Amino acid sequence: MSKGFVLELKGISKIYNESSSDKLVIFKNINLNIKKSELIGIIAPSGTGKTSLLNICGLLDLPSCGEVRILNKNTKSLTIEMRNNIRKKYLGFVFQSSNLINEFNAIENVALSRIIKGYNFPDALDYAKKLLINVGLKNRLYNRPLQLSGGEKQRVAICRAIANDPYLLLADEPTGNLDNENSQLVFKLLTDLVKRKNVSALVATHNLDLIKKMDRVFCLTKNGFKEVK
Ligand SMILES: Nc1ncnc2c1ncn2[C@@H]1O[C@H](COP(=O)(O)OP(=O)(O)OP(=O)(O)O)[C@@H](O)[C@H]1O
Ligand SMILES: [Mg+2]
Numbered sequence: 001m002s003k004g005f006v007l008e009l010k011g012i013s014k015i016y017n018e019s020s021s022d023k024l025v026i027f028k029n030i031n032l033n034i035k036k037s038e039l040i041g042i043i044a045p046s047g048t049g050k051t052s053l054l055n056i057c058g059l060l061d062l063p064s065c066g067e068v069r070i071l072n073k074n075t076k077s078l079t080i081e082m083r084n085n086i087r088k089k090y091l092g093f094v095f096q097s098s099n100l101i102n103e104f105n106a107i108e109n110v111a112l113s114r115i116i117k118g119y120n121f122p123d124a125l126d127y128a129k130k131l132l133i134n135v136g137l138k139n140r141l142y143n144r145p146l147q148l149s150g151g152e153k154q155r156v157a158i159c160r161a162i163a164n165d166p167y168l169l170l171a172d173e174p175t176g177n178l179d180n181e182n183s184q185l186v187f188k189l190l191t192d193l194v195k196r197k198n199v200s201a202l203v204a205t206h207n208l209d210l211i212k213k214m215d216r217v218f219c220l221t222k223n224g225f226k227e228v229k
Helices: 050-057 080-090 106-117 121-134 150-162 180-196 208-213
Strands: 007-016 024-034 039-043 065-070 091-094 168-172 200-205 216-221 224-227
Touching (some): 007 050, 024 216, 024 224, 039 180, 050 168, 050 200, 080 106, 091 150, 121 150, 150 168, 168 180
Parallel strands (some): 039 200, 039 216
Antiparallel strands (some): 007 065, 216 224
């Protein structure tokens, strides 16, 4: 692992419909550095651009201007294939609604991200099983997503996000669809895993309670991007 930052944003702006009359400036000039094992929160009102920013960090979208560096590498002029490679090797995603594959059971959903990274089937299945047991899903290993509760699905989604041993976990309102008790549980799991596995994480949330455990917190508003903790 390189010595520098896991993720660096330098002067990132996002403008939708840039060349038309309904041009929409979402944010401007965001700067952020994330170190190894750091847990960073982004708290912001709905519609201010959390998902847009996470998509840029995860190389799912391009900024209108500015530079995204992952593990000291500028991603600006990479081909789609190179960006996909960075994602499968170094990044993990947790979405608001778990986005699991309904035809696969819990183990298969988790194992898939490890298989895509290049591990063989038996290794990936074994690793997935251990991760799921670790988050209390020993009796749900062979359930498909439709046979799991919302909180259980999010726990599977977190296991999937870390099954490829990522350097950076990007979580977009990972507890957004859960009640308070399940939010606390899922969030604790996420933070424990991040610390135990030395992963860095960038977590967008509306939930003010959840930011207490973050190392640093930024607030994204129409007026800018400010460190608030
Ligand atoms: N592809 C797109 N084209 C045009 N506008 C978009 C696009 N994606 C998002 N937007 C707009 O950009 C703004 C920010 O959206 P975004 O989804 O990033 O916000 P958010 O902070 O994640 O909101 P929420 O908390 O509701 O998830 C919104 O006004 C949205 O309508
Ligand atoms: Mg969003």
